[in-house]
Amino acid sequence: MSRFSRINIIWRKELKDTIRDRRTLIAMVLVPMVLYPALMIGSLQAVEMQVSFLVTEEYKIGVLDERAQAWLRSVIDRDRALLRAASEPAATEPAAGGAASASGRRGAEQSARAGVRENPPNYVIQIVNDVNAAIIRGEVHVGVLVDGVPPGPDEDGSARITVAYDDAEIRSQIASAGVAGILERANQRLLDERLKRWRLNLQFVQPLALFEQNVASSERLAGSVLGQIVPLILVLMTMTGAIYPAIDLTAGERERGTLETLMVAPVPTVDLIAGKFVVVTMIGLLSAALNLASVGGTIYLGGAGSLLTQGSAFPFPFHALPWILLLMVPLAVLFSAALLAVCSFARSFKEAQNYVLPVMMAAIIPGVVGILPGTRLEGPIIIMPVANIVVLARDLFLSKFDFNAILLVLLSTSLYAGAAVAIAAKLFGQEAVLFADSGSVATVFDRRFFRVRSEPSAAAAMLVLALVYSLNFYLQQAIARSPWLSTGIPYLNAIALTLIVLLAVGPWFAARYMRVDAMTAFALQAPPARAWLSAVCLGASTWILALAWWQWQQGWLPMDPNLREAIERQTAWFGSVPPWTLVFFLALVPAFTEELFFRGYVLSGMRGSVGKWGAVLLVSLAFGLFHYSAYRLGMTTLLGLLLALLAVQYRSIWPGMLAHLMHNTISTLAGREDGLAPLMRSIGFPTAADAELPAAWVGGAAALAAIGVAIALTARRAPGSINPSPTRTLPSA
Amino acid sequence: MLEARELTKLFPQPDGTHKAAVDHVTFVVRPGEVYGLLGPNGAGKTTTLRMLSGLLRPSAGRVLLNDVDITAEPERIKRHIGYLTANTGLYARLTPVEMLEYFAALYGLPAERAREQIARMSAWLGMGSFLKLRCGALSTGQKQRVSIARALLADPPILILDEPTLGLDVLSNRLILELMRTQAAAGKAILLSTHALDEIETLCRRIGLIHRGRLIAEGTLEELRARTGRERLSEAFLQLVGADEPVFTN
Numbered sequence: 001m002s003r004f005s006r007i008n009i010i011w012r013k014e015l016k017d018t019i020r021d022r023r024t025l026i027a028m029v030l031v032p033m034v035l036y037p038a039l040m041i042g043s044l045q046a047v048e049m050q051v052s053f054l055v056t057e058e059y060k061i062g063v064l065d066e067r068a069q070a071w072l073r074s075v076i077d078r079d080r081a082l083l084r085a086a087s088e089p090a091a092t093e094p095a096a097g098g099a100a101s102a103s104g105r106r107g108a109e110q111s112a113r114a115g116v117r118e119n120p121p122n123y124v125i126q127i128v129n130d131v132n133a134a135i136i137r138g139e140v141h142v143g144v145l146v147d148g149v150p151p152g153p154d155e156d157g158s159a160r161i162t163v164a165y166d167d168a169e170i171r172s173q174i175a176s177a178g179v180a181g182i183l184e185r186a187n188q189r190l191l192d193e194r195l196k197r198w199r200l201n202l203q204f205v206q207p208l209a210l211f212e213q214n215v216a217s218s219e220r221l222a223g224s225v226l227g228q229i230v231p232l233i234l235v236l237m238t239m240t241g242a243i244y245p246a247i248d249l250t251a252g253e254r255e256r257g258t259l260e261t262l263m264v265a266p267v268p269t270v271d272l273i274a275g276k277f278v279v280v281t282m283i284g285l286l287s288a289a290l291n292l293a294s295v296g297g298t299i300y301l302g303g304a305g306s307l308l309t310q311g312s313a314f315p316f317p318f319h320a321l322p323w324i325l326l327l328m329v330p331l332a333v334l335f336s337a338a339l340l341a342v343c344s345f346a347r348s349f350k351e352a353q354n355y356v357l358p359v360m361m362a363a364i365i366p367g368v369v370g371i372l373p374g375t376r377l378e379g380p381i382i383i384m385p386v387a388n389i390v391v392l393a394r395d396l397f398l399s400k401f402d403f404n405a406i407l408l409v410l411l412s413t414s415l416y417a418g419a420a421v422a423i424a425a426k427l428f429g430q431e432a433v434l435f436a437d438s439g440s441v442a443t444v445f446d447r448r449f450f451r452v453r454s455e456p457s458a459a460a461a462m463l464v465l466a467l468v469y470s471l472n473f474y475l476q477q478a479i480a481r482s483p484w485l486s487t488g489i490p491y492l493n494a495i496a497l498t499l500i501v502l503l504a505v506g507p508w509f510a511a512r513y514m515r516v517d518a519m520t521a522f523a524l525q526a527p528p529a530r531a532w533l534s535a536v537c538l539g540a541s542t543w544i545l546a547l548a549w550w551q552w553q554q555g556w557l558p559m560d561p562n563l564r565e566a567i568e569r570q571t572a573w574f575g576s577v578p579p580w581t582l583v584f585f586l587a588l589v590p591a592f593t594e595e596l597f598f599r600g601y602v603l604s605g606m607r608g609s610v611g612k613w614g615a616v617l618l619v620s621l622a623f624g625l626f627h628y629s630a631y632r633l634g635m636t637t638l639l640g641l642l643l644a645l646l647a648v649q650y651r652s653i654w655p656g657m658l659a660h661l662m663h664n665t666i667s668t669l670a671g672r673e674d675g676l677a678p679l680m681r682s683i684g685f686p687t688a689a690d691a692e693l694p695a696a697w698v699g700g701a702a703a704l705a706a707i708g709v710a711i712a713l714t715a716r717r718a719p720g721s722i723n724p725s726p727t728r729t730l731p732s733a
Numbered sequence: 734m735l736e737a738r739e740l741t742k743l744f745p746q747p748d749g750t751h752k753a754a755v756d757h758v759t760f761v762v763r764p765g766e767v768y769g770l771l772g773p774n775g776a777g778k779t780t781t782l783r784m785l786s787g788l789l790r791p792s793a794g795r796v797l798l799n800d801v802d803i804t805a806e807p808e809r810i811k812r813h814i815g816y817l818t819a820n821t822g823l824y825a826r827l828t829p830v831e832m833l834e835y836f837a838a839l840y841g842l843p844a845e846r847a848r849e850q851i852a853r854m855s856a857w858l859g860m861g862s863f864l865k866l867r868c869g870a871l872s873t874g875q876k877q878r879v880s881i882a883r884a885l886l887a888d889p890p891i892l893i894l895d896e897p898t899l900g901l902d903v904l905s906n907r908l909i910l911e912l913m914r915t916q917a918a919a920g921k922a923i924l925l926s927t928h929a930l931d932e933i934e935t936l937c938r939r940i941g942l943i944h945r946g947r948l949i950a951e952g953t954l955e956e957l958r959a960r961t962g963r964e965r966l967s968e969a970f971l972q973l974v975g976a977d978e979p980v981f982t983n
Contacts, residue, residue: 001841009838013827020826257822261883263788264818265839266811431789432745 006267010275011282018245018279027244028283032237032291037298055116059175062128062140069125071150076123079182083119116174117181135166141175144183153193220398223317227394228371230295230324234288234393235367235386238328239335241287242280243356246339249276250428251352259434269429270609273344277336277421284332289325296321320396323406327396330413331389335363337420344427370394377405383412383473383628404560404630411625411633412469418618419459419466422609426459454520456511461605464510465622468502468597473628475502489577492585503593507601522600527652530711535655537708538642539662544701546667548693549635559631579668579675587664595657598623598640599647607648616644639663642709649715659708735762735785735814735891735922739794742780754780756946757794762922764890767913769937770926773974777946778926779819782895785924786816798891812840815884819895822880825869829860829879832868833886840887847886854882857912874905881909885916892916892923898932910936930966940966944974 018024063069128134131143148159161183165176195202203209216224253259262272338359346352363386370390375381377391388409395402456464475498479485485494511521519525559567574582598619606615623644624637643656669675670687677687685697740758743751755777762768772778783789785796787807796803803810824832830851837847855861858878863871868879877897884892894913898906913936917923927933933940940957942950950957950973954966961969 006839009835013831013835016831017824017826256825257818257820258824259822260788260818260820261822261880264786264811264814264816265836266808266841267839268808435783435789 003268003271006271007274007278010267010272011278014245014249014276014279015282018248018283021244021248024244024248024283028241028287029290031240032287032294036233036291036294040295040298051115054170054174055119055121057171058122058124059142059171059178060140061123061125061175061179062131062134062143063125064129064131064145065127068144068146069127071146072125072144075186076120076125076182079120079185082185116178117184120178120182121174123175123178131164135164135172138169141165141169141172142179144179151190153190154197156194219317223320223397223399226295226299226317227397230292230397231390231393232367232371233295234291234324234328235331235363235390237291238284238288238332239339239360239363242284242332242336242339243360245283246280246336246343247346247349247352247356249280250340250343251346252349254346254434255348263434270425273340273425273428277340277424280336280340281332284336285328288328288332292321292324317397317399319399320393323396323401324393327389327393327410330410330417331386333417334385334413334420335359337417337424341420341424341427344424344430366390377402377409379477380474382408383470385413385416389413403557407630407633408628411621415469415622415625416466419462422457422459422462425609426457450515453514453516455608456514456516456521456601456605458605458609460510460514460516461602464507465602468506469622469626472498472502472626476628487573489581492577492581496585496589499589499593503597507597511601521604522596523604523647523651523653524600525652527650527655528715531646531650531652531655531715532658534650534708534711534715535646535659536662537704537711538646539659540666541701541704541708542639542642542659542663543666543670544693544697545705546635546639546663548698548701549638551693553631553634557631563631574668575672579672582668583665586668587661591657591660591664594623594626595643595647595653595660598626599644599656600653603644603647612648616641616648619644642705645709645712649712734764734797734799735893735924736760736797736800737781737785737794738797740781740784740791740796741793742777742784742789743792751792753946755784755943758943758946758948759794760941760948760951762891762924764920764922765917766938767917767923767925767936769933769940770924770943771930771933771940771970772926772943776943778943779895781943782816782893782924782926786814786893787811788816812887813889814891814893815887815889817880817884817892817894817897819899823868823871823876826867828865828867829871829882830864832879833882836883837886842887850886850888851882854885858882858908873900874902877901877905877909881912885912890921892921893926894923895926896928897925898927898929930970934966942970942973949973 061072063072126140128140128143131140131145134140135143143162143164145162145164146159147162149157150159150161151157163176163179163183166172191205195205253262263269339356342355342359343352346355366384366387367390369375369384370381370387371394375387375391377388377395381387381391382405392405392409395405476495479491479494479498482494485491508518508522511518602622603615603619606618609615610618620637620640623640624633624635627633627636639660643660646656646659647653666676669677670680670685671677671689680687684694686692686694737758737760740755741753742755744754746752758777758781760768770778770781780789784791785803787796787803787810790804798810798813801810823829824835827835833851833854834847837850842850855864858881860875860878860882863875868876871879877900881897884894892913897909897913901909910932913923913925917936925933925937934954937954939951939953941948942957950960952960957966957969957973958964961972963969963972
C-alpha cells in the first residue's frame with residue numbers, strides 16, 4: 001500500500017471521528033455561522049440604539065451669570081424655531097440613523113456628535129460658580145463661557161464664546177456638539193446680516209473656501225472597513241477551528257488509549273501524523289471559510305454593511321475572496337502543524353489545553369501588529385508569520401495586488417509551515433511522548449539522550465532552515481537600515497559575517513548539540529574525480545544561462561523600476577570595489593556558506609524523510625526563497641537544483657561549492673574592465689550591460705550544462721556513502 | 734516464530750542516567766504454543782511486549798520474527814503480529830464495524846476480505862448485537878471483544894496479548910480463553926501476559942518469569958514445579974521472585 005493510500009485512509013477516518021464530535025461542530029459551525037453574525041449584528045444594533053437614546057436625552061448647560069443664561073436661551077430658542085421652520089429631513093430623523101461605525105463606541109460617539117450638530121437635543125441652562133468643576137462633577141454636561149457682550153443683529157463687535165466639555169464622557173461630547181452647532185449657525189446668521197448691511201458678499205470674508213473631497217470609491221471604503229476586521233477574525237477562527245481537533249487527535253487519543261492501538265498497525269508514524277494533520281488543516285480551513293462566508297453574509301445580506309458605512313452603499317469586494325482563501329491555506333497548515341506539535345507533548349486533554357495557550361498568544365500578537373494603522377507589507381513584516389498574512393489580506397481587500405509580496409508571503413509561510421510539520425512529525429513519534437513510562441518528556445530535548453546520528457533529522461533541518469531564513473532577513477534589514485553598516489565595505493563585511501554565522505557556525509553548533517556527525521551532515525567527504533568535471537561544466541555555463549533567464553524573465557515579469565534603480569546604484573558602487581575583494585564577498589563567502597548549509601546540512605536532513613529527489617526539490621526551493629525576491633526566485637531555484645544534484649549524486653558539497661564559486665565569480669567579473677571583460681570580448685562575448693545574448697552562447701552553455709548534469713546523473717554511489725538510516729548506539733549509562 | 738534475543742530497554746532518567754526496564758531478556762515463542770509471560774507489576778512485561786510488537790525500539794538486543802529483525806522493517810513485520818494492548822482503546826465515536834474496517838484498511842486487507850473477516854470475528858466473538866453501536870456505548874466485555882477482533886483481523890501468525898481477560902465477566906473470559914486455544918491449535922504463536930495464574934496453568938505450554946527486567950526463570954509448568962518444589966504456580970512464582978515469606982505473622 002502506498003503512503004498516499006495510507007494517509008488517505010487515516011484522514012478519512014479521523015475526519016469522520018472528528019465531525020461526529022459535537023464540540024468540533026460547535027467550534028467549527030455554530031460559532032461562525034450563528035454566534036458570530038448574531039453578535040456582530042446585535043452589537044452594531046445595540047450601539048445604534050444607544051446612540052438614538054443619547055440624542056433624545058435632555059442636557060444641562062452651565063453658565064456663569066443670568067446675562068449669559070438669557071442670551072444663550074434666546075439663541076437656542078431661535079435656532080430651534082428656524083430649524084423647525086426649515087423642516088429639513090435631518091430634523092425629523094435624529095442622529096441615530098447610521099450613527100454606528102466599525103470602530104465601535106468611538107465611532108458611534110463621532111457619528112452622534114456629527115448628527116446633533118444639525119439636530120441639537122433639548123437643553124436646560126443652569127448658572128454655576130465654576131463651569132469646569134461642574135462638568136467634572138457631572139452637574140452639567142457642557143459649559144458656555146461668554147467673554148464680552150454678544151452683539152445683536154444690527155450691532156458690530158465680537159464676543160469670545162468658549163464651549164467647555166469633558167471628552168472622556170459621551171454625554172458631554174454630544175451636548176457640546178449640539179451647542180457648537182447652535183452657536184455656529186447663530187454666528188453664520190449674524191455674519192449674513194452684517195454682510196447684507198454692508199452690502200458685501202460671502203467671498204469678501206471668505207477669500208479661501210475650503211472643501212474636502214474624498215476620492216475613495218465605495219468599493220475601496222468597503223474594502224477598508226473589511227480589511228480592518230476580517231483578516232484578524234480569519235486568523236483567530238482558523239486557529240480556533242483547528243485547536244479542538246489538534247488536541248483530540250493527539251493528546252485526546254493518548255488519553256483514551258487508542259494511540260497505542262493505532263501505533264501497532266503497520267503504518268509509519270509520519271503517515272499517522274500526516275493523516276491527522278490533513279484533518280486538522282481541513283477543519284481549520286473550513287472554519288476560516290465558514291467565517292468568511294458568515295462575515296460576508298452578515299455584511300452583504302444581513303445589512304451590517306450599511307451599518308458599518310453609516311448608510312452608504314457597501315459593495316462587497318468579492319474579487320479578493322479567492323486570494324484571501326488561498327492565503328488561509330499556508331496559514332492553516334502552519335497553525336495545524338504548530339498545534340499538533342505542541343499537543344503531541346501532552347498526555348491528557350487538559351495538559352494540551354495549557355500548551356495551546358502560548359501558541360494562541362504567539363499568533364494573536366503578530367496578528368494585531370498586522371492590523372495596526374499604517375502597517376505596510378514591507379521590511380520585517382513581509383516575512384513575519386501571521387502579521388504578513390493579515391497585512392496582505394487587508395491589502396487584497398483594498399485591491400492592492402503586489403505579486404512579489406503575495407509570492408513571498410505565501411512561500412515564507414509555507415516554509416514555516418513545513419518546519420512546523422516536520423517538528424510535529426518528529427515529536428509525535430517520540431517514545432517519551434507516546435508512553436508515560438518511557439521517561440520524562442524533558443529527555444526529548446536533553447542532549448545526553450540523543451542518539452549519535454550520521455545526518456540531522458528532517459525536523460531539525462526544517463527548524464534550523466526556518467530560523468536561518470527569518471534571522472537572515474531581519475539581520476539584512478537591520479544592516480541596510482544601520483547608519484554605520486548600510487554602505488561600503490562595512491556593508492559587505494556585515495553581510496558576509498551574517499552568512500558565516502547563520503549558515504555555517506549556527507548549523508555546525510546545531511549539529512554538535514544534536515550529536516550529528518559533521519562530516520556526513522555537511523557532506524564534507526571528498527568526491528570522486530569526475531565530480532569536479534561535472535562541477536566545472538556547470539560552473540562555466542550556468543552564469544550564461546542565468547543571464548538568458550534574466551533577459552527572458554524581463555519579458556513577462558519586468559522588474560519594479562525602484563528596485564531596478566536600487567540594483568543599478570549598487571552595481572555602480574561595486575565598480576569602485578577592487579575585483580578580488582568583490583569576489584571574496586559575492587562569490588567565495590556565499591559559495592562556502594550556502595553550500596555548507598543548503599546542500600550540506602538541510603539536504604542531508606531532508607533526504608531521509610522525503611527521499612533523494614524530494615529533498616533536492618525542497619532544498620532548491622528553499623535556496624530560491626532565501627534570496628527574498630520574486631524576481632530572483634526562478635533563477636536561484638534552478639541554480640539550486642543543479643547544485644543540489646551535484647551534492648546528492650556525489651554525497652559531497654565540494655563539487656557544488658566549486659560550481660557555485662565559478663558561477664558567482666564569472667557573474668561578478670564578466671562585465672568589469674579590471675576583471676574578465678577583456679577576456680570575454682576576446683572570445684566574442686558581448687560585455688555591454690544591455691547587449692543581447694547571442695543564441696550560440698546560450699546554446700553552448702545549455703549543452704555544457706547538460707554534459708555536467710549527465711555526468712552527475714551517471715555517478716555511481718561512492719563507497720562508504722551515507723547510510724540513509726541513522727546509526728544507533730547504546731547510550732552510555 | 735517470535736524470538737526475543739538479549740532484549741534490553743533503557744529509559745532515560747531526569748538525572749541523566751538510564752534505568753533498565755528490560756535487561757537482556759531472551760526467549761522464543763514457537764508456532765502452535767501459548768507462551769506465558771509472568772511477573773509482578775513493574776517487572777517489565779509491558780515494555781517487553783511493546784518492543785516485541787514494534788512500539789518501542791530496543792536499546793540493545795533484537796526481536797526476530799522468523800529470523801527477520803523487526804527493527805529492519807517494522808511496518809512489514811507489524812502485519813504479522815496481532816497485539817492486544819492492556820487498556821482497551823477504542824474510538825468511542827465509531828462503531829465496531831467502522832473501527833474494524835479502518836484497521837483492516839491499515840493492514841492492507843482488500844474490502845471483500847475485510848468484510849469476510851469482520852463477519853467471521855463477529856460470529857466467533859458474539860459481536861452481532863452491538864456491531865453497529867458506537868464503541869463509547871459498549872460494556873467492558875464488549876469492548877474487549879472488539880479489541881480482540883481487531884488484533885485477529887489480519888489473521889496474523891503471531892499474537893501478543895497483554896492482559897486479555899482483565900475485568901471481564903466469566904462468560905467473556907471463557908470465550909477468550911477458548912479462542913486462544915483454537916488459535917494456538919491453528920498454529921499461531923501466542924505470547925500471553927497476565928496476572929491470572931490459573932489461565933497460565935491451563936493454557937501455556939511454557940512460562941517465562943520476568944522480575945525487575947530480567948527473565949529469572951523459564952520452562953514448562955512441570956519444570957518450574959520441579960525447580961521450586963512447589964506444586965501450585967502461585968507459590969512457585971512467589972518463591973522465584975523472593976516473596977514467599979508470610980506477610981502477616983503473629
